[in-house]
Amino acid sequence: MNRFDRAMAILLLLRNSKLPLSAAELARRLEVSKRTIYRDVDALAEVGVPVYAEPGRDGGFKLMEGYFISPIAFSVGEATSLLIGLALLDRLRAKPFANELEMARQKLLAVVPDYLHDILRQAEQLIGFEDLPYDVFHPEPPAAETSLSELSEAQVITVFLQGILERCAVEIGYFSPYSKARRNYVLSPNGIIWDRNHWYLVGQRPNTSPSLWRADRVMSITRHPQPIRDPSPFYVADWLGRKWLDEAIRNWAEMSPVVIRMTPAQAERLQRDWYYGHAEFETIAPDAILMRFGEGNQAWVFELLRWLGHGAELIEPHAWREAFIAEMQAIVTTYHAD
Numbered sequence: 411m412n413r414f415d416r417a418m419a420i421l422l423l424l425r426n427s428k429l430p431l432s433a434a435e436l437a438r439r440l441e442v443s444k445r446t447i448y449r450d451v452d453a454l455a456e457v458g459v460p461v462y463a464e465p466g467r468d469g470g471f472k473l474m475e476g477y478f479i480s481p482i483a484f485s486v487g488e489a490t491s492l493l494i495g496l497a498l499l500d501r502l503r504a505k506p507f508a509n510e511l512e513m514a515r516q517k518l519l520a521v522v523p524d525y526l527h528d529i530l531r532q533a534e535q536l537i538g539f540e541d542l543p544y545d546v547f548h549p550e551p552p553a554a555e556t557s558l559s560e561l562s563e564a565q566v567i568t569v570f571l572q573g574i575l576e577r578c579a580v581e582i583g584y585f586s587p588y589s590k591a592r593r594n595y596v597l598s599p600n601g602i603i604w605d606r607n608h609w610y611l612v613g614q615r616p617n618t619s620p621s622l623w624r625a626d627r628v629m630s631i632t633r634h635p636q637p638i639r640d641p642s643p644f645y646v647a648d649w650l651g652r653k654w655l656d657e658a659i660r661n662w663a664e665m666s667p668v669v670i671r672m673t674p675a676q677a678e679r680l681q682r683d684w685y686y687g688h689a690e691f692e693t694i695a696p697d698a699i700l701m702r703f704g705e706g707n708q709a710w711v712f713e714l715l716r717w718l719g720h721g722a723e724l725i726e727p728h729a730w731r732e733a734f735i736a737e738m739q740a741i742v743t744t745y746h747a748d
Contacts, residue, residue, distance in 0.1 A: 411440065413450065413453075416440055416442065416446075416450055417450050417453060417454055419440055420436060420440070420447070420450055420451065420454065420471075421454065421459065421473075423436065423439065424461065424471060424472060424473045425473055425477070427472075429468070429470075430463075430464045430468065430469050430470030430471060430472045431470045431471055431472075432469070432470035432471070433447045433448060433451075433470070433471070435470065436471070451471060459473070459477075460473060460474035460477050461473055461474075462474065489518065492518055493515070493518065493537075494537055496511065496514060496515050496518070497537060497538075497539065498539055499511060501538075501539040501541065502604065503541075503563075503607055503608075504563035504564040504566075504567060504609055504625065504626070505564050505567075506564060506567040506568045506571055506602075507568055507571075508564045508568075541607070542606060542607040545606070547683075547713070547714070547717070548685050549710060550587075563609065563625050563626050563628075565631075566582075566609075566611075566625045566628045566631050567602060567609050567611075567625055569631045569632075569633070570599050570602065570611050570613075570625075570631065571599075571602065572633075573599040573633065574599045574600070574601065574602075577638050577641065578633055578634070578637075578638065579596055579597060579598055579599075579633075579634040579635075579636040579637070579638055580596075580597055580599055580613070580631055580632065580633060580634055581594060581595070581596050581597075581630075581631070581632050581633075581634040582594070582595055582597060582611075582613075582623065582628045582629075582630065582631045583628065583629040583630035583631075584623055584627055584628055584629070585627050585628075585629050586627065587627070592629060595613075595615055595623075596615065596616070596634050596636055597611075597613030597614060597615060597623075598613060598614045598615075598616075598638050598641060599611065599612075599613050600612040600613060600614055600620050600641075600644040601644055601646040601649070602625075602646075603622075603646065603649060603650070605652070606684070608624055608625070608626060609624070609625035609626070610622045610623065610624055610625065611623040611624075611625055611628070612644070612646070612649060620644070622649075622654055652684065652688065655685065655688035656688050658688075659688050659689055659690075659703050659704055660690075660704075661704070662703065662704025662705070663689075663690070663702055663703055663704035664704070665704060665706070666704045666705055666706035667702065667704060667726055667727070668702070668703055668704065668705050668711055668724075668726060668727065669700055669701070669702050669724075669725040669726035670700070670701045670714070670715065670718070670722055670723065670724055670725060671694075671698055671699070671700055671701075671722070671723040671725050672698075672699055672701060672718060672721060672722045672723075673697060673698070673699070673721040673722075674693075674697065674699055675721075676699075676718050676721055676722060677691050677699040677701060680701065686701075686703065686714075689701050689702060689703035690702040690703070700725070708730055708733065711724070711730070712730075712733075712734055712737060715734060
């Protein structure tokens with residue numbers, strides 16, 4: 411084993427060991443003398459590797475916590491896949507660890523051979539990602555004047571992720587465009603989800619189940635001294651598929667119930683929608699289905715009814731029926747104007 415291979419072997423052994431490794435143990439594993447180990451460790455330190463010695467009976471050499479050993483070789487496919495991932499992250503509206511993103515790309519390009527470097531540079535020019543288009547059928551409340559900038563949203567994600575990695579609580583100031591109010595919460599951070607151009611924080615208040623918090627509505631976020639002891643296992647896969655919308659729409663339906671009668675074909679189309687697909691659909695006749703969901707904005711419900719067209723009937727709120735009839739009559743009048 412030459413000196414370079416031996417130095418890399420020492421790095422890998424230290425990186426993969428939770429306990430310090432003595433010079434004697436390293437010498438035994440690599441079948442060299444302790445003097446050779448000391449010389450190799452000194453060489454690693456001279457080139458900037460953060461290796462240090464812990465004294466004591468159980469002491470030995472360790473790498474500084476968090477030190478990352480860069481790969482020394484990539485195939486074209488491996489390096490391209492990593493660059494595609496970085497390019498996709500770069501296209502997100504709010505990027506966690508935004509300052510580190512470009513440095514990671516440069517480090518990746520720096521460790522590949524020159525011929526591969528040129529190929530990967532070309533890949534960056536040829537591979538792109540479109541932004542998610544605006545969803546005209548699912549409008550959102552206008553952003554509050556006090557909402558954060560996109561850069562601040564990226565910082566929110568970064569601090570929240572740091573809380574996950576360091577197992578520390580965070581305190582957020584959260585603004586709801588529905589209640590028009592800001593409230594502060596102390597959360598144990600569990601995970602994050604990217605969905606339809608928005609980041610969602612999955613966090614848990616004391617003695618409650620985890621909840622979702624939209625990152626662009628977080629007005630402030632700081633570390634909190636509250637300790638997190640024995641966190642419950644969290645699997646983000648349990649939250650994918652927008653399962654949280656099932657309960658949310660049921661709650662909204664209790665506050666602002668909307669019921670629409672429609673044909674099976676219309677119901678089948680809506681059940682494929684990312685949002686309306688989580689509403690309640692009940693078959694009441696071979697040719698009729700009731701859809702139940704929650705919505706307090708009359709204009710948005712009328713837009714859905716116009717899109718559904720013939721075969722759809724607003725059942726509840728009954729008080730909205732006259733207004734919708736008047737709107738339909740106005741449309742008919744427009745067509746008879748000539």
